[in-house]
Amino acid sequence: MRFRAKIVDFGCLNNFTRIVNTISKLTKSCTLQLTVDNLYFMLSDKVASGGVSMWCELSQGSFFDEFQLEGMAPNANEIYLELIPENLLRALKTTQNAKSLKIKLTKKHCPCLTVAADLPSLSSNSRVVTHDIPVGVIPRKLWQDFKEPSVPDFDVSIYLPPLKTMKNVIDRMKNLSNFLVLEANKNGEMNLRIETELVSVSTHFKDLGNPPWVSTDGDGSKEGSQERTKMAQVHVDIKKLQQFLASQQVNPSKAICSIASDRTVHFILLHEDVSLQYFIPAVG
Template sequence: MRFKCQIKNVNLFAKFCASLASLGQIAWCRLNDEDVQFTIVPDKGSQVWSVLKIETVFDIESYILQSASEKNTINLEVPIQALSRALRSAYGATSTQIRLTKKDNVPMLSLTIITNTFSSGNNAVAVPAAATEGAVPDEFDFNDDFAAPSMTPANRGGPRERETIITQDIPVKVLSMEVVERIHQPRTQEPDVNIYLPPLAQVKTISERFTRLAIATSKSSSSTSPRLELSANMHGSLKISLKTDALNITSRWTGLTNPELDPAQFQDGLEGVRNHPSTKMKELAGPNGENEAGWSKVRIDAKDWSRVLSVGRVSARVIACFINDGGLVMYVYLPNDENGSEDESCLTVSLGSLTCDP
């Protein structure tokens, strides 16, 4: 079993892991020859199912993966918060490598981070060659944000480039195929409304303001999370509402975009588009979209919703799919490179009462 690769897009990978870390402590990571999958299925709260194309964050030419399973599949249980903290050390690094290794018989995801800095001869610390020859970089304590750096010897006198190597080790658990076969993505019906969300930072600010007001005016325990009502229609409108004994407030966005359905995705083509629930909801909403029958509504836990909105740090392109009185599925699209690409990876977040495949 072997995994080793250069991380080419450290910033995106770090933001991605930070978003997952806000939703759970443990992630299931599946590596194979085609893609990389991260999944979080907590006992309570939102589920995350993400599929990253290898080239989205890794250097495809250095991607080495070997195992006895089909497609060289390796399944790992990863403490995602520890991985997120370790990746912070790689911001601005010259090179970052990730590999699966073992220390003291414990499987590890090991990050080797190389940075180059310039220093003057007066400030450089000279390290005898005997002290560094064959030395192993300091290991990572995942309770700390940063590991102590291991540095190359410094030249005496004159400005010089100094290479710093940081190694961070994250303990993981290798999962058997029998264990992961019991993990299934929620099965959802066709959505009633599909809509591009406004900037999630904006949505998060308003949602948290509503939540604070609800807690401040509630007679129950402050530890009880209020529930927000989210609703949208196929005429580009989205609403967030909060109704309690003391409050009845709503924030509304208009002029948003509803994605067009692709007839090629349906077995019966245009007929499938015409019979789709979202097409019928658009007709029910009327020409101006104000008919309440054309709005799809879901009620979600406010604190859980706030955590979900942290995915906004990863991408500004998010589609929300509303299943009336059922659940909400968010698709967060990640471009393969900094210049954007039509071929994208996707992070899927499921909220609400969704059933799982058997």
């Protein structure tokens, strides 16, 4: 079992650091799956206890100049690691001026991801800074537990407003309640709403647009119009939503929210060769 990779391009290193930063803000611990073509950061808490799920997929060719992987067996060319993303982020933050960065799987006192940065030096000698990040190697018999979260049949999918705008709204609302109603329809409208015994507050967004897979009735019939304006809604823990919005360093080109009424809300952020999915289950 071997893994080694190298980043030379400064922009790629910066982008990779931003993604790890996002992951570190979403979870204290996650699973890192390495394959020949992609890297996956995964989190799958127990939904029954109100846990969230995350799935972040990166195309390795968009970040690494060299990428070599030998899995546990010829017919299983993959490696699964338990990782504390904050530890990886700390290592990456010290390498932002590096001429190159190498990451490899090593065996020290325990399995480690060793990050070695070739830093600029005033002398002719190179200056290499090395970080050993402890990881846990997940045995093959447990790999089946780490699969992409299943996606339910959603009632509505809608493009999100600018994430910074949405975050500012949530930051104000969180002082009023622990829970929030998120609702949207097939007419490009979305509402963020709080209702308590003392106060009722809502923010409305219009003309957001719906992804092309959202069915619409093109004949303009009354039934079609009613279907498009019907709101699907979900009650969520406002702190989980705030954490998701506060974590974002991905700068997505597209951000989509999908609602399965009274079950879950699914966010997906897309940016070039990176996709981040985040599921927040409904409450009560």
